[in-house]
Amino acid sequence: MPNSLTIHRLIERLNSGDVTSRQATEACLNRIQSIDRELNAFIGFDSEEALTQADVADKTRANGGEGALLGVPIAIKDAIAVKDHPLNCASKILGDFVSPYDATVIRKLRNAGAIVFGRVNMDEFAMGSSTENSSHGPSRNPWNIKHIPGGSSGGSAVAVAADECVASLGSDTGGSIRQPAALCGCVGLKPTYGRVSRYGLVAFASSLDQIGPLTKDVRDSATMLQVIAGVDDRDSTSVSEAVPDYSSNLTGDVKGLRIGLPREYQVDGLDSEVKDSVNSAVECLAERGAEIIEISLPHTEYAIATYYIIATAEASANLARFEGVRYGARVNGSDPQEMNSKTRGIGFGEEVKRRIILGTYVLSSGYYDAYYLRAQKVRTLIREDYLKAFEEVDLIASPTTPTPAFKIGEKVDDPLQMYLSDIFTISCNLAGLCGISIPCGFSKHGLPIGLQLQGRPFGEPDLLRCAHTYEQATDWRNKKPKLD
Amino acid sequence: MNVDLSRVVRLARIELTSEEEHRISPQLAAVLRYVEKLKELNVEGVEPTAHAVPLENVLREDELRVSLTQEEALSNAPKTVNGLFVVPKIVE
Amino acid sequence: MEYEAVIGLETHVQLKTHTKMWCGCANEYGSEPNTNVCPVCLGLPGALPVPNAEALRKTALTGFLLNCDVPSYAKWDRKNYFYPDNPKNYQLTQLDFPSTVSGCVEFEFGGGVGKVRVNRAHLEEDVGKSFHFSDFSGVDFNRAGVPLLEIVTEPDISSPDMAYEYLNALKSILEYGGVSDCDMEKGQVRCDVNISVRQKGDTELGEKVEIKNMNSFSGVRRAARYEISRQMEVIESGGELVQETRRWDDDAGITDGMRTKEDAHDYRYFPDPDLMPHRPSEEWLAAVREEVVELPLARKRRFMTSFQLPESGAEVLVADARLGDYFEEVSGEGKNPKLVANWVINNLRAKLVETGISIADLKFSSTAIPELVGLVEEGQISSSIAQEIFADMFETGKDPKVIVEEKGLSQMSDSGDLEAFCRDAIEANPGPVDDFRKGKETALNFLKGQVMKASRGKANPQVVGDLLVKILNG
Structure with a gap:
């Protein structure tokens, strides 16, 4: 079925006329129809509009039109603005908000x-x-519905892993693309900070957020990045660095590539199956000529604390705009203050409230220096650790997560434990690096395990080349969850 | 770790139920205890990092772009009157 | 006991740009509500700010005009507070690294020069505008995101009059520099006043009272007067002053305390992660420096010394910068700038007002007024003819000499030509002639007037007078 194809296979078949975009889109919609009741990956979709787009794509193709993604159905995380479509961030507070504008990445997807x-x-x-x-x-999780799919871009990972779409967009603030990709067995790429425009991505933590693709293989990841990368005059933090040709760089050759293994990543709570799978993956790369070097990232143990201070502080301001004045589900009050407080009290879920409160606290008078300013300084130390390591190595390999997917409900009452599971993914955002998670095995219970590679800022070509080499040397990408 | 939760929720404009308050208070305290970890480090002389990528002078020329129409601007508003976003009476 | 007032001002001024600070919406007053808005200035989810280069240039220019330093590093911070007119519920501003610092404003005051130090002029964004109805309020976000310069003085102001004069001086500097129109009616200038009183000679400041959001300079003066006497009364009566924010009630002529929550002022500033710092380069600063203009006070002094203009005339030319520029342009080569100034101030200004034409649209050339002045000086035309010529050249753009030629307006000084007019006048007016002969000197003026009339103003009055006397006595 076309919904299970990768982007590049689907494009081949669309070009050869074996399949139409309408058929591919219908296949995705049918797949959603049949399995999403169980998986709950989709918050909403407009079948008719999707098919109209597909017909336009088919017509364009028939008229000799081209596009890197012409006719390819892509699912979008509910945090990215799509004109004339609802935008909820999986929150009650946005009510029936409909975006009057397209995010830059959406504009770029459409152009492609x-x-x-x-x-x-x-x-x-x-x-x-x-x-x-x-x-x-x-x-x-499509591999076992009693388990979580990871997050925060869980729906993006599930939709790709379960073939409900061909590829998807997620966003990654501390691992939110890589972690669900690892737990669902697909490829998740967090580009370098500034590589992809954030305009139209509802901000969680502005200095950490980055949009990226979740795909069925590494080549698709390169294709998606090619489309969405580049400087944007609507995002001051996007970088004008030239966008290289990512796909042509997928040579399958890692000879001489230096891969670092951080000593500090041997943490308590690292699952032995995860550890073994990642070790095998590293060996596989070594066999193909990569040089494996032990490195040190001495401030790793401070990353989670640093992250939760900086991310919540930024979030406390970013989410202040949700108060019921201009949009969203308002809860009435006798004055604006009461209206705001009730709207936010009822509209936000508990984790969001917890983080806004924490962020407000660490910025508040008397605590700023002790928490926020100190965290910003430790962020510098963490960043310097990486820049130093990247003098010795080209990439850093590690597990994406310490364990395979845990059971739904297992950690909901212990936010701190939940935060600690982000240990391997968080520093990448703090330091503004690029990172990718690719499948590297399964637990004995059949849950996917992810290999994470991190690269220096704008080091996506090496990152993708290495990930692609490993992927092609193994067969993990061809395993599909049994859902029917 | 004692957090004056009522002061913080007032600043954050979030009304909590007393159940939520009881649940969140110790969770917050646990997280704050955990982040105390950062105090182990000597950060004297370390510059704070506010941006992951060092950029500067990112500016826009003073050129007009199309605005939303009033209808579009107000389309998501909970309440409007005569082109204005309506809120409960502001008392200064 | 003798007291003295210590006053500091924070003046918010909207910068004159085409677009807002962070987005391409028009920076325009008076549009239909919520029409100059977009996802950015409405604070819609996902929208991001990008700074307006022109606003940064105008800020640096203001810095130079206010004798400030323009540091090599400036950054943006978020000031967090909830208010319905604040779309993001944080305001982007510059906390610890503003675009300009440490300047001063000098102005004429109390017969000398007043000087107020400027702590900083930092760039921030304006908020929306609230309208209050009987049981609800409404918000228009057209103003939200308009670039706003906050100019903060040191507490150097010692009286309400000095505050008033400082504000007027500041306004004319900003208008002169072209950084703001400072239109009070449009709310382009708003002021927060910080006032404390202390015993004369004390070095420590008293408890500071802030009066927020004043929108007229005379209001600032009245509020300051009221507040100083209120504070003195409190001290005199043994009461204690508290640091607070008060509001000026212009109708009642009093200030009253505002209901403020205890921690309303915990703004939780932190560096904005969406905006990158600004590091002005030498080239950038040099380009801004080129736009620096002479300040009003300096110009006035120069007009008085270089052109020997009276103070009143210099003031008119300084108050209307474009008229002043025009005067400088046309008087450049002229021999008698004082007379040129009179024409510019009296005739030209009146004509511009009367017709609504702007200086840029004047039809006559920049040499026309000096030429006209020269014709009068040389006695070629009378000043009343000059008025007529001026009206003509304003209308048609012709040179004065051309008009004189075409209309034959050149003054008649030749006694042969004039004698006929004089004899006619004497013949036609026996009464006045009789009076003159009886010794009534003023009768001569009447006869002179008749000759002037008959010559359609072209006669040289001096020559006519002499000729009439000669004939009558002859």
Whole structure:
């Protein structure tokens, strides 16, 4: 079925006329129809509009038109603005908000001919690692529906892994693309900070957020990045660095590539199956000529604390705009203050409230220096650790997560434990690096395990080349969850 | 770790139920205890990082762009009158 | 006991740009509500700010005009507070690294020069405008995101009159520099006043009272007067002053305390992660420096010394900068700038007002007024003819000499030509002639007037007078 194809296979078949975009889109919609009741990856979609887009793409192709994603159905995390479509961030507070504008990435997808369809589930305002914090209810892991799919871009990962779409967009603030990709067995790329415009991505933590693709293989990841990358005059933090040709760089050759293994990543709580799978993956790369070097990232143990101060502080301001004045589900009050407080008290879920409160606290008078300013300084130390390491190595390899997907409900009452599971993914955002998660095995219970590679800022070519080499040397990408 | 939750929720404009308050208070305290970790480090002389990528002078020329129409601007508003966003009476 | 007032002002001024600070919406007053808005200035989810280069240039220019330093590093911070007119519920501003610092404003005051130090002029964004109805309020966000310069003085102001004069001086500097129109009616200038009183000679400041959101300079003066006497009364009566924010009630002529929550002022500033710092380069600063203009006070002094203009005339030319520029342009080569100034101030200004034409649209050339002045000086035309010529050249753009030629307006000084007019006048007016002969000197003026009339103003009055006397006595 076309919905299970990768982008590049689907494009081949669309070009050869074996399949139409309408058929591919219908296949995705049918797949959603048949399995999404169980998985809950989609918050909403407009079948008719999707098919109209598909027909336009088919016509364009028939007339000799081209596009890197012409006719390819892509699902979008519910944190990215799509004109004339609802935008909820899996929160009650946005009510029946409909975006009057397209995010820059959406504009770029459309220019490349993509079928922008369906809003996928997430942790509310991207705050979470399990997609359990959603006003739309939790998404489920397609490999075992009793387990979480990871988060916050859980819906994006589920939709790709379960073939409900061909590829999707997620956003990554502390691992929110890589972690669900690892737990669902697909490829998740967090580009370098500034590589992809954030305009139209509802901000969680502005200095950490980055949009990226979730795909079925590494080549698709390169294709998607090619389309969405580049400087944007609507985002002051986007970088004008030239966008290289990512796909042509997928040579399958890692000879001489230096891969670092951080000593500090041997943490308590690292699952032995995860550890073994990642070790085998590293060996596989070594066999193909990569040089494996032990490195040190001495401030790793401070990353989570640093992250939760900076991310919540930024979030406390970013989410202040949701107060019921200009949009969203207002709860009435006798004065604006009461209206704001009730609207936010009822509209936000508990994790979001927890983080806003924490962020407000660390910025408040008397605590700023002790928490926020100190965290910003430790962030410098963490960043310097990486820049130093990247003098010795080209990439850093590690597990994406310490364990495979845990059970739904297992950690909801212990936010701190939930936060600690982000240990391997968080520093990448603090330091503004690029990172990718690719499948590297399964637990004995059949749950996917992810290998994470991190690269220096704008080091996506090396990152993708290495990930692609490993992927092609193994067969993990061809395993599909049994859902029917 | 004692957090004056009522002061913080007032600043954050979030009305909590007393159940939520009871649940969140110790969770917050646990997280704050955890982040105390940062105090182990000597950060004297370390510059704070506010941006992950060092950029500067990112500016826009003073050129007009199309605005939303009033209808579009107000389309998501909970309440409007005569082109204005309506809120409960502001008392200064 | 003798007291003294210590006053500091925070003046918010809207910058004159085409677009807002962070987005391409028009910076325009008076549009239909919520029409100059977009996702950015409405604070819609996902929208991001990008700074307006022109606003930064105008800020640096203001810095130079206010004798400030323009540091090599400036950054943006979020000031967090909830208010319905504040779309993001944080305001973007510059906390610890503003675009300009440490300047001063000098102005004429109390017969000398007043000087107020400027702590900083930092750039921020304006908020929306609230309208209050009987049981609800409404918000228009057209103003939200308009670039706003906050000019903060040191507490150097010692009286309400000095505050008033400082504000007027500041306004004319900003208008002169072209950084703001400072239109009070449009709310382009708003002021927060910080006032404390202390015993004369004390070095420590008293408890500071802030009066927020004043929108007229005379209001600032009245409020300051009231507040100083209120504070003195409190001290005199043994009461204690508290640091607070008060509001000026212009109708009642009093200030009253505002209901403020205890921690309303915990703004939780932190560096904005969406905006990158500004590091003005030498080239950038040099380009801004080129736009620096002479300040009003300096110009006035120069007009008085270089052109020997009276103070009143210099003031008119300084108050209307474009008229002043025009005067400088046309008087450049002229021999008698004082007379040129009179024409510019009296005739030209009146004509511009009367017709609504702007200086840029004047039809006559920049040499026309000096030429006209020269014709009068040389006695070629009378000043009343000059008025007529001026009206003509204003209308048609012709040179004065051309008009004189075409209309034959050149003054008649030749006694042969004039004698006929004089004899006619004497013949036609026996009464006045009789009076003159009886010794009534003023009768001569009447006869002179008749000759002037008959010559359609072209006669040289001096020559006519002499000729009439000669004939009558002859």
